Amino acid sequence: VKQPPHVLSVQSHVVSGYVGNKSATFPLQLLGFEVDPINSVQLTNHTGYKCVKGQVLDSNDLGELMVGLRENDLDHYSHLLTGYAGSASFLKTIAKLVTDLKKKNPSLIYVCDPVMGDNGKMYVPNELLEIYRDDIIPLADIVTPNQFELELLTGRKVNNITNVQEAIKELHAKGPQTVVISSTEIDKNLTTVASTLKDGVMIKLEIPRLPAAFTGSGDLFAALFLAHSHLQGSIKPALEKTVNTLYEVLKKTHEYSKGPHEDSAQSAKKIELRLIESKKVIENPGTELVAEIL
Numbered sequence: 001v002k003q004p005p006h007v008l009s010v011q012s013h014v015v016s017g018y019v020g021n022k023s024a025t026f027p028l029q030l031l032g033f034e035v036d037p038i039n040s041v042q043l044t045n046h047t048g049y050k051c052v053k054g055q056v057l058d059s060n061d062l063g064e065l066m067v068g069l070r071e072n073d074l075d076h077y078s079h080l081l082t083g084y085a086g087s088a089s090f091l092k093t094i095a096k097l098v099t100d101l102k103k104k105n106p107s108l109i110y111v112c113d114p115v116m117g118d119n120g121k122m123y124v125p126n127e128l129l130e131i132y133r134d135d136i137i138p139l140a141d142i143v144t145p146n147q148f149e150l151e152l153l154t155g156r157k158v159n160n161i162t163n164v165q166e167a168i169k170e171l172h173a174k175g176p177q178t179v180v181i182s183s184t185e186i187d188k189n190l191t192t193v194a195s196t197l198k199d200g201v202m203i204k205l206e207i208p209r210l211p212a213a214f215t216g217s218g219d220l221f222a223a224l225f226l227a228h229s230h231l232q233g234s235i236k237p238a239l240e241k242t243v244n245t246l247y248e249v250l251k252k253t254h255e256y257s258k259g260p261h262e263d264s265a266q267s268a269k270k271i272e273l274r275l276i277e278s279k280k281v282i283e284n285p286g287t288e289l290v291a292e293i294l
């Protein structure tokens with residue numbers, strides 16, 4: 001029997017709600033992936049709530065988990081997915097993790113979401129930028145920066161599709177075969193752009209903007225793109241499945257957010273991703289949004 005694809009996913013865990021591993025694991029499992037989550041933090045909830053409590057996994061803790069997996073010969077993965085990392089030492093240990101896992105499986109696909117910030121603001125320490133740029137990005141097979149992260153990594157401001165294409169080429173030159181910009185705001189719609197060196201294809205897909213701000217959607221994007229690029233084998237259907245799934249999940253989330261809630265419900269809680277209610281869509285995404293070759 002053929003083994004299913006097996007993902008090691010190093011991301012945040014929240015007790016309540018859906019970001020990081022909580023937004024990545026269930027969709028990956030539904031799509032047939034074995035998922036081993038390492039929780040880089042364990043927090044009560046994401047940072048958009050009035051209070052956050054919890055613990056942070058430090059780089060020594062991560063190193064210890066790697067030793068345990070190796071000692072038991074459990075460190076054979078087809079994919080590694082990483083998201084939010086809060087410190088320089090943790091990110092450097094991730095670089096070592098990638099190198100070690102690729103020694104075990106030279107065809108391992110590393111999907112890196114270089115989470116640093118959004119809308120012109122960094123929400124991780126500044127020193128993480130050069131570690132991503134110089135140590136992590138060169139090891140990645142697929143990177144999924146948003147517009148701001150693309151600008152940070154390349155040192156180029158982007159405000160139209162030509163700039164985005166140039167910046168993507170510059171990112172390819174640092175190593176990754178596939179670059180996907182999860183969202184850019186160069187238009188009235190949100191634009192995602194994907195590019196692969198495999199067949200030299202660059203595509204864009206326009207997403208109508210829903211009138212709400214979601215959390216965990218970037219993490220869901222990276223997980224879905226990992227899954228669909230494995231299942232589809234080329235970027236156009238992979239991006240289309242990813243974005244159509246997200247669009248349906250977010251529409252459902254937005255609808256539910258307007259429904260009746262307990263008086264005490266915080267606005268952050270009302271807009272938590274409705275992943276469980278989206279089970280069918282995740283398994284079988286629609287075809288409404290279509291990508292265009294650039």
Ligand code: ATP
Nearest residue numbers: 118145146182183208209210212217218219221246
């Ligand atoms: P990250 O910060 O994780 O690198 P990001 O900033 O691009 O990524 P989002 O802004 O959440 O993360 O965008 C990810 C995807 O979520 C987009 O490609 C889009 O499909 C969807 N999305 C997010 N917000 C909206 C919205 N308001 N309307 C429609 N789609 C949205």
Ligand code: PLP
Nearest residue numbers: 012019046047215216217218219
């Ligand atoms: N991880 C944690 C702990 C967060 O608090 C957040 C956002 O608040 C995220 C990840 C990022 O979520 P997104 O997928 O929207 O970028």
Ligand code: MG
Nearest residue numbers: 118146183218
């Ligand atoms: Mg964003």
Ligand code: MG
Nearest residue numbers: 115217218219
């Ligand atoms: Mg994110």
